Amino acid sequence: MKVCVNGYGTIGKRVADAVAMHPKMQLIGISKYTPDNHAKMAERLGYGIYVPAEKTADFEKKGIKVGGTVEEMIKACDIVVDASADGKGAANRALYEKLGKPAIFQGGEDDSIGKSFNARSNFDAARNEKFIRVVSCNTTSFCRVLKPLQERFKIKRVNGFLIRRGADPDDVKGSQINSIDWKANSHHSHDVNTIIDVPMTSLAFKAPHTLAHVNSLYIHFDGEPSKEEIIKVLKAENRVIVAKADSTSQIIEVARDLGLKRYDLYMPVMISNSVMAEGNTVFFSIVVPQESVVVAENIDAIVAQGGLMAKEESMRVTEKILGMDRIKKDVETVLG
Template sequence: MFSHATWLSSMVVKVAINGYGTIGKRVADAVDAQDDMEIVGVTKTRPSFGCDLAVRKGYPLYCTYDSEEKIAAFGPAGYDCKGGLSDLLSIADIVVDCSPGKVGAQNKDIYDKAGVRWIFQGGEKHAMTGMSYTSSGNHLENMNVRGTRVVSCNTTGLSRTLVPLLHACGSLSVECTMIRRAADPGDSSKGPINAIKPVLKVPSHHGPDVMTIRPEIDINSLAVAVPTTIMHVHAIVATLPKGHGMTTESVLELWSQQPRIVIMNGAETGITTTAEVMEFSRDIGRKWGDLHEIFVWED
């Protein structure tokens, strides 16, 4: 992450986004909303409807590859492609890698050779970056590093609820089951459609990923994918140390003081399933119907 001194010296951080898809378009809008950052370009592998959104928002469009043939393919489709990935990196201070998982090691070599800082997403391994990040768990530890990995949405969610408990109690032992949506809403190529698919490796990556953020948390995790595209659900059992002094009310009060945690009573509000949670998000005007908070049922 950039330190405050770096921001002051460069004034505006020039950000490249490699992969303008489900995650990339959300990152782009978040960066675009900052006064001290500028999007210098986003990449697509080939001409597609996602290019239209980038063009409408005024983001310079680049090709994920440096192949002249692939770059040239954008023109006949009606898009002004500014060049390949190397061209984009040459004008950037930092690249946010939003490409599909498991290609990070290859991309990291490209970024290092270009001399830019980098941020990867949770689809990559902690061992590749040596650092992992959530804003609620280890922000200060990531200051001034060459690059980092933002952990998955599920791991970020776990951190938001568990890290405050860790700080309040000093230690924490957790068993959790991640009930995961099968695919993103716009993804038509994944499943299951009529099955519940368990992650057969125990623990799932979520628990170990939490420990890359806060190794003091003793956590084991299981995961299953279910046929929905709405959102994930966390079923968590947290064992607090003896003499912790916490009550249900004090835990709820602790969470209510944290950023991005919403606590509601399902019986009183009628919000009793993920369908109502997401309808609530759409009703309050959230872009893409996203809910940026962890929704906790008080019941």
């Protein structure tokens, strides 16, 4: 399957790396719109770089070899992963439709752009869809923990509270230095409901930190699951880490000490020492590594869209190329 990545930022560069490692995919190239250090890194990795026709000279002046135009790249591929900035996907979709190319968008786009996707929850429903939307990092993480709990217990209602990071480490757009923003009825609960049928509300705060999001869930069950049962269910999930930790910096430092590239964990970390169960209500928090948690979903979305593998095989192969099984085992051992 020939794949191109339109947009080579936080998500795009990680997806490109994963596509390049996948046994059933070929990375045609990536698009760049600015001749910066990211373009030079892509060139060092041997990726074909495609740019807007009017910017070819700008790249060549910086000594960056250009493989062709963005439109030529899209024409040469079977599937486009659109990792462009939030909100640009709608305009890009018009080009993909014109060229007859299926595409995968990110969670910053409106849910009307394509079929919302989470591999654990609705892989088969996305098969052969023309346009797929991989939901945001937080929504992906909510789905990864709520789906197995929904399968094991009956959930009556979920209340989600998010402390979002202010910006990614590489961002220069900035975040408030001494202010915390919030939004009631944030998009996360709605986006979960595009995938999982569970009554949910969400309230999101944005705080001036960069390492990860920290989200808390109050889950009301029809029944009284114990703390131990909740931990057992989530620890059995291949794409959820269960660990005892006291801060986001502690978790990220472990990722660094383990030598993980870009300290990418690819999975939400369920904080086992945050779990509280009282009657039919359970509370726990998860740490979401916002830069990497949707990478696996993008790869599985390509597989589903192209009909390349069954769900279980796709998830297994994706987890293997990203080293998720090893990461989960190592983090859970160190932070056990």
